[in-house]
Amino acid sequence: MLKINQLHKSYPIGDSSLHVLKGIDLSVEEGEMVAIMGSSGSGKSTLLNIIGMLDEADSGEYILDGLPIKNLTEKKAAVYRNKFLGFIFQSFNLINYKNALENVALPLYYQGMKRKERQEKAMFHLEKVGLADWAKHLPKELSGGQNQRVAIARALAANPKLLLADEPTGALDTTTSYEIMAFIQQLNDEGKTILMVTHEEDIANMCKRIVRLRDGVIMEDKKVEQVRAEQYV
Amino acid sequence: MFRFLFDRDTWQEVFDSLSKNKLRSILTMVGVWWGILLLIGLLGSARGLENSFNRLFGSFATNSVFVWGQSTSRPFKGFQEGREVKLSLSDAKNIEKNVEGIEFVLPRSQTRVTATRNFLSGGFQMAGDYPLLDQLQKKKLIHGRFINQNDIDDNKKVVAISEDAYKQLFEKDEEAIGKYIEINGINFTVIGLFEVGNVNMGPSTDMHIPFTTFQQIYNRGDRIGWMMITGKPEYDIKQIEEDSKLILKNLNNIHPKDTQAFGSFNLGKEFAKLTGFLIGMQFLTWFVGIATLIAGVFAIGNILLITVKERTKEIGVRRALGATPFEIKRQIVVEAVFLTLVAGVLGIITGGWILILLDHFFGQGADAAIVNASVSIAVVFIALLILVALGTLIGLIPAFKATSIKPIEALREE
Ligand SMILES: Nc1ncnc2c1ncn2[C@@H]1O[C@H](COP(=O)(O)OP(=O)(O)OP(=O)(O)O)[C@@H](O)[C@H]1O
Ligand SMILES: [Mg+2]
Numbered sequence: 001m002l003k004i005n006q007l008h009k010s011y012p013i014g015d016s017s018l019h020v021l022k023g024i025d026l027s028v029e030e031g032e033m034v035a036i037m038g039s040s041g042s043g044k045s046t047l048l049n050i051i052g053m054l055d056e057a058d059s060g061e062y063i064l065d066g067l068p069i070k071n072l073t074e075k076k077a078a079v080y081r082n083k084f085l086g087f088i089f090q091s092f093n094l095i096n097y098k099n100a101l102e103n104v105a106l107p108l109y110y111q112g113m114k115r116k117e118r119q120e121k122a123m124f125h126l127e128k129v130g131l132a133d134w135a136k137h138l139p140k141e142l143s144g145g146q147n148q149r150v151a152i153a154r155a156l157a158a159n160p161k162l163l164l165a166d167e168p169t170g171a172l173d174t175t176t177s178y179e180i181m182a183f184i185q186q187l188n189d190e191g192k193t194i195l196m197v198t199h200e201e202d203i204a205n206m207c208k209r210i211v212r213l214r215d216g217v218i219m220e221d222k223k224v225e226q227v228r229a230e231q232y233v
Numbered sequence: 234m235f236r237f238l239f240d241r242d243t244w245q246e247v248f249d250s251l252s253k254n255k256l257r258s259i260l261t262m263v264g265v266w267w268g269i270l271l272l273i274g275l276l277g278s279a280r281g282l283e284n285s286f287n288r289l290f291g292s293f294a295t296n297s298v299f300v301w302g303q304s305t306s307r308p309f310k311g312f313q314e315g316r317e318v319k320l321s322l323s324d325a326k327n328i329e330k331n332v333e334g335i336e337f338v339l340p341r342s343q344t345r346v347t348a349t350r351n352f353l354s355g356g357f358q359m360a361g362d363y364p365l366l367d368q369l370q371k372k373k374l375i376h377g378r379f380i381n382q383n384d385i386d387d388n389k390k391v392v393a394i395s396e397d398a399y400k401q402l403f404e405k406d407e408e409a410i411g412k413y414i415e416i417n418g419i420n421f422t423v424i425g426l427f428e429v430g431n432v433n434m435g436p437s438t439d440m441h442i443p444f445t446t447f448q449q450i451y452n453r454g455d456r457i458g459w460m461m462i463t464g465k466p467e468y469d470i471k472q473i474e475e476d477s478k479l480i481l482k483n484l485n486n487i488h489p490k491d492t493q494a495f496g497s498f499n500l501g502k503e504f505a506k507l508t509g510f511l512i513g514m515q516f517l518t519w520f521v522g523i524a525t526l527i528a529g530v531f532a533i534g535n536i537l538l539i540t541v542k543e544r545t546k547e548i549g550v551r552r553a554l555g556a557t558p559f560e561i562k563r564q565i566v567v568e569a570v571f572l573t574l575v576a577g578v579l580g581i582i583t584g585g586w587i588l589i590l591l592d593h594f595f596g597q598g599a600d601a602a603i604v605n606a607s608v609s610i611a612v613v614f615i616a617l618l619i620l621v622a623l624g625t626l627i628g629l630i631p632a633f634k635a636t637s638i639k640p641i642e643a644l645r646e647e
Binding site for chain 2: 052054055056075078081082093095097098106109110111115158
């Protein structure tokens with residue numbers, strides 16, 4: 001699915017620079033569900049953003065689905081993001097003046113899909129996250145958990161191969177977190193590859209593999225026995 | 234691109250983002266609206282003034298100079314200074330033949346007379362004229378006709394009188410045409426009744442009789458009062474004036490440097506000054522209008538720039554979802570074009586209203602200050618085009634700004 005070799009990334013800070021990723025080697029197979037953990041500032045988000053082509057590495061190799069990601073034009077990157085990747089953010093990042101259905105339909109709009117087909121498809125995904133009745137509501141009229149479910153539906157709308165989530169449960173309470181995790185596990189069961197950043201051990205244990213970062217390198221990379229989230233809901 | 238413009242989503246996006254920021258959108262539109270309103274209002278009134286000016290002078294051959302004899306100020310060829318200078322018909326013929334660029338030379342004679350009819354009488358200015366006068370200085374005839382060539386050939390005793398003279402000599406509503414009036418003891422038939430214009434060239438005239446009749450009655454022989462020299466439109470009337478005077482001096486044995494011998498009034502020169510003023514005003518109008526327009530468009534650009542700054546996070550989200558920079562730029566440009574277009578059209582409509590109001594309050598009646606205040610469709614169209622083009626260009630600046638950063642930087646914006 002994806003393969004990373006000796007990836008480096010540093011941020012310029014004034015005259016000096018902050019070396020955040022110091023040679024990451026990582027490969028993820030199709031159907032995996034990986035948790036990326038590490039202390040604050042260890043570079044988890046930076047890594048995820050590079051994988052999501054929202055940011056660029058300074059050096060190293062990154063191959064996504066057999067495609068070397070290097071010096072892509074912004075247009076090409078946009079097409080790959082649209083086709084391969086789905087994003088779930090900690091702060092949802094829904095568009096505040098669009099209702100749930102319109103938000104979910106947005107990636108399909110950028111795929112050039114016809115309005116009617118788009119709305120049907122968006123509705124299908126909203127149903128899947130249990131929010132069909134809330135389709136016409138604006139994000140401010142929804143709870144955090146509902147908003148994150150809208151965001152998940154949006155990430156799924158374009159049927160991506162790889163789902164990237166940066167602390168998807170970071171803004172939610174425990175019960176809601178488990179609800180969201182149940183959804184994500186279900187998606188993984190259906191075959192989606194999932195990469196998520198999290199701080200919480202219990203959330204990480206609901207994945208199938210945990211990668212720990214420290215000081216810009218991978219300190220530990222192990223498979224774990226998946227804890228199912230449904231039992232807590 | 235076409236599909237994009239007719240796509241409901243496109244306009245949904247535009248309306249969403251514009252209506253979300255109502256105040257800002259309205260302020261922006263006011264800038265452009267005001268600019269185009271001003272342009273139309275100013276251009277329209279300038280045109281109206283020009284029209285009223287043309288209406289005032291339109292019936293005159295403006296490329297003309299009047300010349301009359303005074304008295305010499307230098308001795309020449311044995312003649313003493315202070316000699317009275319009298320113009321003659323042959324002088325007029327000579328000028329017509331020898332000066333380059335002449336259209337007509339019209340001799341005229343004029344005197345003050347007393348006219349009576351039954352028990353009514355009054356003092357009037359009476360001129361002896363050729364039919365040509367009617368061509369150079371259009372007479373608005375209420376009844377009857379002006380002098381014709383027949384009258385000239387037969388020295389007929391006929392007269393065209395002004396409305397004022399009619400009022401003094403006739404009872405109200407009395408038929409004048411065909412009646413006799415007595416001018417300095419001689420009976421004349423009234424052939425025409427004309428309106429007095431707002432603008433007169435030379436001394437105002439109450440009565441016109443055939444030139445030949447005038448010369449005969451007053452025993453003028455070859456001598457004429459003054460002449461009106463009209464140049465062809467493409468010739469410089471100042472040059473014609475100089476050439477004519479030189480010939481006149483030569484014919485009348487006057488020193489070439491004598492500046493007192495002839496009096497003249499150059500209508501063309503005065504007219505050119507007024508025309509220059511009008512052109513200057515039009516130029517100023519354009520300048521002010523376009524400057525205001527540009528200011529308005531810059532206001533739009535500035536506001537769109539702020540919008541983009543505020544929307545950076547949203548644009549980051551859209552890019553994460555797979556929007557290409559082109560799609561994002563296109564969206565923002567459509568917003569800019571839409572705003573300028575709507576504001577521009579509103580400006581055109583209100584500008585039209587202003588012109589209608591101007592016409593209503595200042596454009597009525599014969600001596601209106603502003604006549605038919607209007608702007609040509611082409612001008613309006615070009616103004617709108619410039620506006621939309623500028624709107625697009627300026628809309629592109631913030632659009633480039635929003636897409637030049639990495640998506641993650643846009644997403645981090647709070
Ligand atoms: N745009 C940037 N400019 C400069 N420094 C940055 C930038 N983005 C991140 N950093 C720095 O890089 C380091 C890693 O940041 P990153 O966001 O990847 O950490 P993280 O592991 O996700 O932390 P957290 O758990 O708090 O989200 C941090 O020290 C951060 O300050
Ligand atoms: Mg982070």
